[in-house]
Amino acid sequence: MATSTLGRLWKNDYFQTVVMILLILAVVFGFWYGSRLVLNAEYPMLAVASGSMHLPRSTECDGWSHPFAPTLHTGDLIIIQGVNASDIYAAPYNESGRSGDILVFRATDRDELIVHRAVGKTVIDGQMYFITQGDHNLGPGPYSPTPAENVIGKVVMRVPWLGHIALYMRNSTGIFVVIALIIVLIAIEFVLPAITGKKPESDQDEHIEKVPESEGPI
Numbered sequence: 001m002a003t004s005t006l007g008r009l010w011k012n013d014y015f016q017t018v019v020m021i022l023l024i025l026a027v028v029f030g031f032w033y034g035s036r037l038v039l040n041a042e043y044p045m046l047a048v049a050s051g052s053m054h055l056p057r058s059t060e061c062d063g064w065s066h067p068f069a070p071t072l073h074t075g076d077l078i079i080i081q082g083v084n085a086s087d088i089y090a091a092p093y094n095e096s097g098r099s100g101d102i103l104v105f106r107a108t109d110r111d112e113l114i115v116h117r118a119v120g121k122t123v124i125d126g127q128m129y130f131i132t133q134g135d136h137n138l139g140p141g142p143y144s145p146t147p148a149e150n151v152i153g154k155v156v157m158r159v160p161w162l163g164h165i166a167l168y169m170r171n172s173t174g175i176f177v178v179i180a181l182i183i184v185l186i187a188i189e190f191v192l193p194a195i196t197g198k199k200p201e202s203d204q205d206e207h208i209e210k211v212p213e214s215e216g217p218i
Helices: 002-011 013-039 163-170 172-196 201-206
Strands: 045-047 077-081 102-106 113-124 127-133 151-159
Touching: 013 077, 045 163, 077 163, 102 127
Parallel strands: none
Antiparallel strands: 045 077, 077 151, 102 113, 102 151, 113 127
């Protein structure tokens, strides 16, 4: 009985749509929380919103025309890994040698995440601080020195361009576009069939009576 009921449900287009939506949500949230666990970071992925890490300094960062130039660009998707403060390497950008780790940290005076390189370390009142600087900037930023407790993690990977999607979603226009698309999908899947009175083909098939086959020639 339970098997036959489930079989009839699965043939229903509405039921299949709901199941697919739930599966997509499960995959998205599972990937996000799984990434947080594996990378040991509160924010395992972020989009770069400014050109403060862009090089060379003689050019501006538009986020599109030079995706593989050093070091980070507007619209990059960055992967962040949690790290102990004592394991963070601090040094200015060095094209031919090892550069300091690129950190993601909370600004002290505002609820904002900053992406700058650790160029130095210092200890103030027994607490470790990092001297942070954007590669595009001529000196340390206004959030330097940064307390070690404010550090979210270090950048271990970047994917060019992909962060533009998150940046677009963050503004009001992007949100309205997504909401509009969801409304359109719901209208196509549920509202239009209800208005036209057209039932899904799978539902129509369930109500067709089978005509018994003839046992022999007439």
